[in-house]
Amino acid sequence: MVILGLILLIIGLVAHIPVLTTIGVILLIVGLILNLVPMGGTRRRVY
Template sequence: MIVLGLILLIIGLVASIPILTTIGVILIIVGLVLNLVPIGGTRRRVY
């Protein structure tokens, strides 16, 4: 999700499309939050 956000952010800045830049920033923030906050317990489950 972070990589997708970076790609959209770069495309939005190069093509000067503000909606892509906004979506890119939102995806980067959501990706960082999901990686830092443990959801569903403290252990990562491997199936």
């Protein structure tokens, strides 16, 4: 998702299409958040 957002952001900036730039930024931010937040309850157990 991060790579797709980055590609759309670059295409939007080069082609001067603001819709692609906006979608690219949103996908980039969401992808980074999903990579940083652990999903599915994977926590480290300390014994």
